[in-house]
Amino acid sequence: MEELNMLLHVDATLCLPPYAKCMRSVFDIHAWLTGPAIGCRGSRLVPTVANGFPGFGQYRPQVDGTGYVPWAFQVLEFRDDRISGITAYRDTARLFPLFGLPDRLGEVSHDAAPHPEGVAGSSARG
16 A cells, blocks of 8 residues: 555545545545455456556456456546546446456466555556
8 A cells, every 4th residue: 555655646536436435635545445445455457548548457356266357447547747536437347348358367376475455466467
């Protein structure tokens, strides 16, 4: 989380449409990701581009270790070389195919330790 906090603009937002949930500060984003969203720990991201903005397909690990399943399509916005907004869309069945993202990622590696903050690097991010 420390690395993400350093990348976030002081007034960054994390929004989860279509829900009304929107975090509006580094503190709130950190609290969300280490609290209610802790189930995303160990997720993998596959990079893409959405309307000129960096985007990622987020895949959460299946509990039985049989791979990673689509969870969210995330789009980043930047201001002053910092992330100013993250929008996480949950309509993966519609969005992933539009961006050429796979419908799942391979088996969860038990040899590699999960990233300490729950978000690992790119794989083509899991």
